[in-house]
Amino acid sequence: MHKLPEVYDYLRWRKRFPTVWCSGCGIGSITGAIIRVVRSLGFDKDNVTLISGIGCSSRIPIYVDFNTLHTTHGRALPFATGVKLVNPEMNVIVVSGDGDALAIGGNHFIHAARRNIGVTLILVNNSIYGMTGGQVAPTTPIDAIAHTAPYGNIDPPFDAVQLALSSGATFVARSTVYHIIQTENYLKKAFQHKGFALVEIISQCPVLFGRLNKMPDPVDMIMSQKENAVNLVKAKKMTEEELKGKIITGIFREDNSKVEYTESYAHLIQRVQNQNEF
Amino acid sequence: MSTKSVKNSKIMNNNKNGILPDKIDRFEVRIAGAGGQGIISMGMLLAKAISLGDKKNASQSQSYGPEARGGATLADVIISDKTIYFPECITPDILIALTPGAYEYYAASVKPNGIIIADSNAVETVVGSVMTVEVPILKTCLDKFLNPIVANMVTLGFLTEFTGIVSKKSIKSAVEDRFEKSKFLESNLKALKAGFELGKKFKSEGLTQIEPGICLNL
Amino acid sequence: MPLPRTTADGHPIMFVQGNEACVQGAIAAGCRFFAGYPITPSSEIAEGMSRELPKIGGTFIQMEDEIASIAAIIGGSAAGAKSMTATSGPGFSLMQENIGYAYIVEIPIVIINVQRGGPSTGLPTKLSQSDTMQARWGTHGDYTAIAIAPSSIQEVYDMTIDAFNLAEKYSTPVILLMDELIGHMREKLILKHDCELELRERCLPEVPTEWYVPYKSQTNLVSHPAPFGMGYRYSVTGLIHDTTGFPTQISAEIKSNLESIRNKIITHRQDIWKWQEYYTEDMKYLIIAYGSAARAARDAIETMRAKRIKVGLIELKTIWPFPDNPIKKLAYHTKAVFVAENNMGQLIHPVREVLPERIDIIGVQRYDGRPLEPMEIIRAVKEEIYA
Known part of the structure; x- marks a missing residue:
């Protein structure tokens, strides 16, 4: 008999397929990874809230059987902050695209990291605005073509990992869709981490980014992730010239010494209430 | 210049309600000065003392600029036996002016039989013919407390004693409430008391005859 | 002797600003989550909430801007807490997109707008009632708004409680329109005892989870999406959706979604109206x-x-x-x-x-x-x- 895949139980019982994602897109693999990690950690579905903004990757919550909030463009993190503060026991996960988290939501990104609130941000980076039809993103490489950069992009791209590190995030990692096992390992660590966690996943958009930049075959794009990925340890020994165009993967920070935000608010409540008693 | 008698002869009698009429339709007090002088907290304490302590209706509203210190600031207190609707002064019965700007700007709006209480430094050229009391508020603060910050308390004390629009008991309680558990309570109460004394001194001079414009200037 | 702290019949009595009365009203109404950003002339509300909420185990957070503030309170309300934010003109403008989100996902929140002069930065410390229309038409798209307005300090307290009750009753954002004068003037305020308050709590589903349809009203045309963590898992989206919360492109479902957020208020307008x-x-x-x-x-x-x-x-x-x-x-x-x-x-x-x-x-x-x-x-x- 045909066996249903393990992720099946974690999709909404009123299944709505096909999804909005194009064939060859990396978001399907990421959705599967999220579900497998949640399952392996034994989280109660009721105790998981998946929050997203607007964009291709932000459609993940529509299909999965958790508490879900598909919110406005760029604002997933403040929504998540509200959920986490009201229910600190909740496992709050945010999925956000590169435009969502770094352009329109850039301010929320650095402030969520600064507060060290216990939310995991999965940043799906496909270097382009997919949902709106291939416009330039804050992560689009220099000289790449996009529909709003027809002569080549001149805006230097953001490095989300460096941004998170300098903003005070306590768990920061980067992986790719090709390295899906590694991605799952990082997600596992991130979901169990107490403070703000960022996992950037380099993904592929063959239909827009690929087609505009002479890489229309999804397999080629995934293979380029394999070829360009350099582990952090190895990267440290490489020169800047050698690292050009490479994707540095690995865990950049895992710091458990900082207090998580809802915990420090709980301490504040205790302090205030004790003061009032005397 | 002829002299005329003070219309507010109640100041000199120890009337229970001070200069307030027996039936208060609407009595307006405007406190004007600069940001940082404690204008709004003065208004608040006055209105609070009248409302909660003296059991009359009182409201306090304010107008201020963007500056936390130094800008023109205004606190309006309305006293009435009835429900107070419009919470700002239209024609004040009492104007307290702590800066020259405040005096110059608002003196003309005071009711003809009203009173202006001005800091002695505030009146440069006389405006109108309303009874004006020049009180050395800032001087008292500097002489007695070496600190102009308590000017609002001295003013409040003076206002209480001189006009009687609020009971001394209530205003004291309001100040005590405001500085509950604060290390500034004592200094503020002292300043309030200095204001009371200043008020007494002005009353006891037997100033039943005053000239229009400025006269009461000890 | 201190000034009286209670009335003759034992009610707590205060002499406070409108903004402070709003804080007292929110706490009395059961508000347990506040996210905000400082803005004149509403900042005293955020200050008051930051002081009062921890005392009763509630949560206050000062967000990075007004957009984040309204997003956070929608999240907080989705997680089950009565939530509120307070702002003034420029902040109210920034909040508009997410207010629209709350309309369409039907999550109850309370927004206090202490109006100041505009447009733009306008007159931060002066009063105006120039957001009257914005309270109705501020966010894009078709919807029906509830906005209520107090005119005295006692009413600020009472109507902040009303705002929470209306929000819960109709599962919608409710805007309390104050203005600088009401927000900053002081008058006597008499607080109610807890037993005298008529509070409306979140309407929770009673059906088994597998039968649950979040946007299908059981009674009264109003649907009450369940708070997170109760076993009712469904899709919440700002896209036009069907009764299950799933995005739709079907004409009949689009109409039905839009009509439901309008009709639940229009049909009950007699109940909402106060004058x-x-x-x-x-x-x-x-x-x-x-x-x-x-x-x-x-x-x-x-x-x-x-x-x-x-x-x-x-x-x-x-x-x-x-x-x-x-x-x-x-x-x-x-x-x-x-x-x-x-x-x-x-x-x-x-x-x-x-x-x-x-x-x-x-x-x-x-x-x-x-x-x-x-x-x-x-x-x-x-x-x-x-x-």
Whole structure:
């Protein structure tokens, strides 16, 4: 008999397929990874809230059987902050695209990291605005073509990992869709981490980014992730010239010494209430 | 210049309600000065003392600029036996002016039989013919407390004693409430008391005859 | 001896600003989550909430901007807490997109707007009522808003509680429109005992989880999406959705989604409407006003009544949905209607829409950051009478 895949139980019982994602897109693999990690950690579905903004990757919550909030463009993190503060026991996960988290939501990104609130941000980076039809993103490489950069992009791209590190995030990692096992390992660590966690996943958009930049075959794009990925340890020994165009993967920070935000608010409540008693 | 008698002869009698009429339709007090002088907290304490302590209706509203210190600031207190609707002064019965700007700007709006209480430094050229009391508020603060910050308390004390629009008991309680558990309570109460004394001194001079414009200037 | 802290019958008594009364009302109403960003003249509300919430185990957070603040309280409410934010014009503008989100996902929240002069940075420390229309039409798309407006400090307290009750009852954002004068002026406030408060709590589903349809109203046309963590997992999205919460492109479902967020309020407008009449029995002239303008109108009416001018007031407590029927009824026998407001004429538009042409509608407007004075209203009425 045909066996249903393990992720099946974690999709909404009123299944709505096909999804909005194009064939060859990396978001399907990421959705599967999220579900497998949640399952392996034994989280109660009721105790998981998946929050997203607007964009291709932000459609993940529509299909999965958790508490879900598909919110406005760029604002997933403040929504998540509200959920986490009201229910600190909740496992709050945010999925956000590169435009969502770094352009329109850039301010929320650095402030969520600064507060060290216990939310995991999965940043799906496909270097382009997919949902709106291939416009330039804050992560689009220099000289790449996009529909709003027809002569080549001149805006230097953001490095989300460096941004998170300098903003005070306590768990920061980067992986790719090709390295899906590694991605799952990082997600596992991130979901169990107490403070703000960022996992950037380099993904592929063959239909827009690929087609505009002479890489229309999804397999080629995934293979380029394999070829360009350099582990952090190895990267440290490489020169800047050698690292050009490479994707540095690995865990950049895992710091458990900082207090998580809802915990420090709980301490504040205790302090205030004790003061009032005397 | 002829002299005329003070219309507010109640100041000199120890009337229970001070200069307030027996039936208060609407009595307006405007406190004007600069940001940082404690204008709004003065208004608040006055209105609070009248409302909660003296059991009359009182409201306090304010107008201020963007500056936390130094800008023109205004606190309006309305006293009435009835429900107070419009919470700002239209024609004040009492104007307290702590800066020259405040005096110059608002003196003309005071009711003809009203009173202006001005800091002695505030009146440069006389405006109108309303009874004006020049009180050395800032001087008292500097002489007695070496600190102009308590000017609002001295003013409040003076206002209480001189006009009687609020009971001394209530205003004291309001100040005590405001500085509950604060290390500034004592200094503020002292300043309030200095204001009371200043008020007494002005009353006891037997100033039943005053000239229009400025006269009461000890 | 300290000033009295309670009334003769034991109710806590205070002498506070409107903004402080709002804090007291929110706490009494059961608000346990506040996210905000400082802005004059509403900052005292955030300050008060930051002081009071931890005492009762609630949560306060100062977010990075107003967009984040409203997003956080929608998240907080989705997680089950009664949630509120407070702001003024520029912040209210920034919040608009997410207010629209709350309309479409039908999550109850309370937004306090202490109005100041605008547009743009405008007059931070001065009053205005120029967000009257923005409260109705601020966010894009079709929806129906609830906005209520207090005119005294006691009412700020009472109506903050009302705002939470309306939000929970109709699962929708509710806007409390104050203005700088009401927010900053001080008056006596008498607090209610807990047992005297009529509070509406979140309406929770009673069906088994597998039968649960979040956007299908069980009763009264109002659907109440369940808070997270109760076992009812469903899709919450700002896209037009079907009754399960799944995005839809089907014409009938699109219509039904839009109509449900309109009809749940329009159908119950009689229940939402609140207004106060003042000297309306024999009036020949009617003044319509709300908030601080209504305070001036009452003084103006007192003065005019003493001179036997038959003028009355309808003071709107509900601004949106607009109380058209009560106004129609009251204005029917009047010669002229005056709409007094602290702006360049906003409330006058819906009034014009509901009244027949034979009634003169005159705007009494002030927009220099100062409150409308009783004399200005008296002058307008007299001009009409002796014209």
